[in-house]
Amino acid sequence: MTRRSRRPGRLLALGALAFGLTVTLGATLPAAPAGAAGTPTPRTGFETSHGTRWTSQPEEQAFLAAVDRASARVRVDRIGTTEQGRPLRLVRIGAPAPERPAGVRRGNSVLLICAQHGDEPSGREACLSTVRDLAYARDRATRRFLERTSVLVVPTANPDGRAANIRGNADGKDINRDHLALRTAEARAVATVLRDYRPDSVLDLHEYDAVVPYYTKDLLSLWPRNPNTAEAVHHESGVLAGEFVGPAVRNAGFSTGVYGIWTDPETGEPVKQVAGDGQERILRNTVGVKGSLGLLVETRINPLTAAEQADPALNNRRRVDSQLAAVKGAFDFSGRHRARVEAATATARLAGYADHGPVYLGGADNAPPTDAQTLSDxxxxxxxxxxxxxxxxxxxxxxxxxxxxxxxxxxxxxxxxxxxxxxxxxxxxxxxxxxxxxxxxxxxxx
Structure with missing residues (x-):
């Protein structure tokens, strides 16, 4: 028995997204909150340098501490410790901030995982500024969003790798291949968040190397391909990618595509698949198996224009701004599709109690499992x-x-x-x- 191939829903050109959340691009900062007169709005090292350097870990610690002190919406917790003794932190944002794991479920919840690979820093910068923007925003739309949605952020999922600017952790392990075995402290911390908070949607922020002319988009995305992902969760993940994140990124002036697929620059047709399979140990697939919507986003590291080649800071800002646009699209999706998402995740998590249907030991949505990969009974x-x-x-x-x-x-x-x-x-x-x-x-x- 093989499972039929499933693909996300058709792409819809939504035009300008109108949900109105205060997630800013570039160096624009939100207004200071009421009662904070004379208190500077926290800024990251990336922002203060206008993109000439990435935020250091001491700067991140001071930044998060300042946001935590300034906003009643925010809680910052230590959820683990790396091999080299660096803290792994979870930021919880809501209106009011959730007091404990059980309190996060006031409705929809969104988890951002940032910098699993230490040499991919732009997602981390987007996550840090998003934490600040949500904490300080005073507009009605953001307040309403946070009343019904809990935002969880792991701003640096691999602090040792980030400090060394390497892909893996201090032991050279790729965290994004450890979400089943959980042998690394970093993957164990993420698993704890998934277990205790059961987020409805998980956005995993990465970067990739361009291959000219086939693989050059500003930002690529990919949903859970593992065939054990429930049908409704798979579908809504595709909607998240194709109808919200993609249009949000394009509306911000960036190009988009599907991660792992080289395309012909003339026709836009697929040339070959080089990554993005259904491996269950990769986070976007793990969360799908666990009943959460998942989306991997990958911004292009390489400067391709003459201006970006001449000014590395310009390239760095493009990388971060495209990540911010993806986060904006994900928040718009959560606000608009809240009921559908909660129904999809709840149904997926309850289905296991029926103990019915096949389980797949291989395959993907675009490579249906073989009979040998299928536990039919x-x-x-x-x-x-x-x-x-x-x-x-x-x-x-x-x-x-x-x-x-x-x-x-x-x-x-x-x-x-x-x-x-x-x-x-x-x-x-x-x-x-x-x-x-x-x-x-x-x-x-x-």
Whole structure:
């Protein structure tokens, strides 16, 4: 049995987006809030240098502390520590700010993950200024948005990599290939946020290297391709990409395309796919399997125009501004499609309790799983022995999976749970990135 190929909805030219959130581009800053007379509005190192350099980590710490002090909408928490001792932070923004994980669910919630790859800094700059703009905005539209939407931000998901300007973390691990195994402190922190807050939408901000003339757009995006993503979640992720983020980026004056697909510069037709598959260990796919909408955005690092080549700061500002435009589109989507999104994510998370239908161990929405990659009749559960459980128990808990003790030792992990599609990906020997080779069992009473 194979799953039919699914693609996002058709692109709609929406024209100028009218939701009106105060997410600024370039060096424009929001007005100071009432009661803050004489207090300077916080600015990032990137902003004060007009894009000639990236914000340092001490500057980020001071910036977030200033925003936290100045705005009752904001909470900044430490959610982990890197190998080199740097803090991993989560910023929570709402009106009022959520007090605890359970309090984040006043409706729709959006999570921004920034700088998973340390040598891709523009998304981090967009996230930092977005935190400040949402915290300080006084316009009615933003206040109304934050009353019904919680915004969660991990501004620097890889602080050690950012400090060294390298892709991986201090151990050379690619965090964006660790969202199943959770062996890195950075991926564990992200998993904790996904488990505790269960965001409806996740925007993962990255950068890419251009390949002239086939791969040169200012900003590319891609939804979850993993075939275990629920139909409605997949569809709404496509709408997010094609009907909101794409038009918002184009309306800001930038070019857009699909990540991982080279296109003919004359015809716009696909030439070949070079990235962007359905790997479940990549964040945009992991969140889809977990029932959240996901979108990867990638801005082009390379300066291609003569002006950008002559002025690196101009190129840096383009990179950040295109990321900000994508964030603006994502917020517009959340505001307009709130009910549809909440229905899609709730349905996806409840479907696992029915314990019905196939689970896919490979494939993608544009490369349907083969019969060998399809569990047409999945087992009721997987049995772990005591040694296996001891080895992966922390990862299971971080994912939010449930299991019960096995009388013979170890544990039984049932498929009948919210994260049903995740269980075989972690425990079946045929899965590409399994954590253990567990024993399938059809004895649901075990």
């Amino acid at each position: 999945p087992p009721c559960a997987y049995r772990l022995d005591a040694a296996q459980l001891a080895r992966i128990e922390d990862a299971l808990a971080l994912h939010g999976l449930v299991w019960r003790p096995d009388p013979a030792g170890g544990a039984v992990v049932p498929l009948r749970q919210s994260l049903r599609g995740l269980v075989p990906l972690l425990l079946d020997q045929r899965a590409g990135y399994h954590l253990a080779v567990a024993m399938p069992t059809d004895d649901c009473r075990a």
